[in-house]
Every structure is written in structure tokens, then in C-alpha cells.
Amino acid sequence: MKIAILHEMLVKLWGAEKVVEELIRIFPEAHLYTLIYDEKKAGEVFPKNLIHQSCFSLPSQKRYSLLRRQKLCLPKMSQSVEMLDFSSYDILIISSSGFAHGAITKPECRTLVYYHAPARYLWDWAHEYRRELWLHTWILGYFFGKYLKKLREWDYIASKRPDILLSNSKTTQSRIWKYYRRNSQIVFPPIDTKRFQKDIWTTKLSSQSPLFLSEVDNKYYIILSALTEFKRINIAIKNFTVLSDINLLIIWEWSQKKELEKLAWESKNIIFTWARYGDELVTLVQNSLWLIFPWEEDFGIVPIEVMAAGKPVFALYKWGLTETVVNWVTGAFFEDSQWWDFIQNFNMFHKNNLAWVYTSEECKKQAAYYDKEVFKKTIQGLILKE
DSSP: OOEEEEEEEESSOSHHHHHHHHHHHHSTTOEEEEEEEOHHHHTTTSOGGGBOGGGGGSHHHHHHHHHOOGGGGHHHHHHHHHHOOOTTOSEEEEEESSSGGGOOOOTTSEEEEEESOSOTTTTTTHHHHHHHTTOOSHHHHHHHHHHHHHHHHHHHHHTTSOSEEEESSHHHHHHHHHHHOOOOEEOOOOBOGGGGGSSOTTOOOOTTOSOOHHHHTTOEEEEESOOOGGGTHHHHHHHHHHSTTSEEEEEOOSTTHHHHHHHTTTOTTEEEEOOOOHHHHHHHHHTOSEEEEOSOOSSOHHHHHHHHTTOOEEEESSTTHHHHSOBTTTEEEEOOTTOTTHHHHHHHHHHHHHTTOSOHHHHHHHHGGGBHHHHHHHHHHHHHOO
16 A cells, blocks of 8 residues: 655644654655645754655745745645645555645545645635735735735635545534535644653753843743744743743744744743754753643644643633643633733732642643544554555
């Protein structure tokens, strides 16, 4: 049985890429395809020699090599995915957040698509996407709106091509039905829960890290996120400038980092660090008090990883987090999407957290439901089923 794996874009190492990494572990002989590849950003986990050679001649890859911005490659994505030749494969596993589900296969090739989300920039995030690219002005907005309409039509047609649809949460499942009118089976993403339970409390942080645990007496909260407009980190910073006696460590980077650093530059309790990996990241999580998760997420891998380390989560009560975080057991919520109730609820839950209301055992127990072994058994059952 010959298997291919197709992932939209290998230009970062976020939650969706962890799913692809696990798929390769499950099916090590499979061939890996992608529409855009960046060796500097993804080569550590997905080396260039792992990518099928045909991917480097795609129009989407050529444009990315020239412009280095994946959002400017969108006009070439639908064309590129239809150019990929999967005629020699028996199974095609697609990891999709947009265009990858449009792959064309022969009728005898069983096609399975794992949805992280339907294309957010085509549907429910379309207006935010316009603003980020400065396409909301009247003349650009008019032409972009017409182009967006064509992309939505293509996206809907493409959604009919796969044989089996999987969704990473109830939230994604409902969106698939809303936009594509297709049923899907929920399969939670694979999470290496044991990684965050390792006994590495004494792991030293690199000399370049701006944070030394002894300086803050291990009393800090963390935000572990790409720093983009959609993650609403700016609102978190504004609230923590008021909560000046509580430390907040923001881990990661991306397009909004300089803007956010400028917003927090006078706040001594808000500390930025670049992306952290391996045992160093685990150390930061294990020594933290709590994860702050201020944005809306279809599933959210990071909260599960933090709970696996025995830490509770404080999050916006919306979408995927309502499925994975148990209120008053493994975390707590604020409910207003504009954060008007954040400080009031946070102060209460900070007090409860210091009083050990949320136990490490309960957090780890909840995280175990999403362990990668559960994902592996489910995927193998679907692929190997005659």
C-alpha cells in the first residue's frame, strides 16, 4: 500500500505541523508533499530531502521563494494543489487549513482529510484578513471581494473531493458542516503529554534567555503563542500593565512582536522571550503558575500540553477550549470577548491557583485523553480498514 501525506504549508512549526510530524511517525514510508516549503523555518523537523521533489516546481513555491510571504501566495494555491500528481498512490492523507483538501486523485485512491479548520481567511476571518493586508479600502476591497468570492466557490467544490473527513474538535466539525455541508468524524490532535511530564525541573535556560527563574521566584504566568493580530496578545498586555505585581512571560515570536514589545516596554512585569523548544520550553512551562489563553481557537494544542505538565489554564470561554478545559477542575474562564471581565475573574482564579484549588493530578488526567497514542490508533484504524 503506497501512502502520500499532503500538508498545506511547511513555513512554521505550530500545532498543525505537530499533526504532520506524528503522521510521518505512524507511516514512515509515506511521501510528504506541501504547497510551500521554507527550509529555514521548518527544516529542523521536516528536512528538505523529506519533501517530494515535484513540490519545488509548483507556482505557489516559486512565488514564495520570491516574496517570502505565504499570504501573497494565495492566488497560486488552488492551481498548485491541483497540479500535484497522486495517481500512483493508494492512500492520500491531507492535513488542511485551506487549500490542501483540493487535491485531485483517482477514484481508487482513498483520500482522507484532517481539518484543522476550514479556510478561516475565506470564511469567518475574511474581514480581519483584509485589514491585515490593507485590502479594506474601497477600490482594493472591491476587487479583493470579487476574488474572495471565486476562492470560496473553489473551496466549496474542493471540499467534495475527499472520501473521509476528520475534524480536530466539535468547533471545527460544526464549521465543516456550515460551510461545506459535510459530516466529519472528530479526531483530537496528537499531543506528546509525556514530554511535559519529564523530570527536568533543573534544566538550565540558555544564556540568551531574558528570564531566569530565580529572579521571579517561579511566580509567573505564560502566554505561549505566535504573536499575530488574531491571538489578541495586545489585550493581554494591557490587562497585565494593571496587574503589575504578577509576572507574565510571553513565549514565541511572529509578525506583531515589535509592536507588542513597544506596548509593554514600561511594564517590568511583562517579559518577552523568543521561541523556545525542547527541554527549555518544558522547563518554562513546568515552573509557571498558569497558562493565559486569551484568544479563540478551534482546538488548542498548547492548553493540553500545559495541563500535561500539571498546570491549569485561564482562557476565553469560547470554541475549542470549552471542550478541553474543565471549569473549576483544570482551569477557569473569563467570558467577555472584549475582556471587560478579565481582571475581576483573573484575580479570583489567581488566588485559587495559589491555594492549589486546581490540582496537578486532575490537569494531567484531563490531558491524557488527548495523548498521541489515541490519535495513532484512530488513524491506523481508518487507514488500514479494508
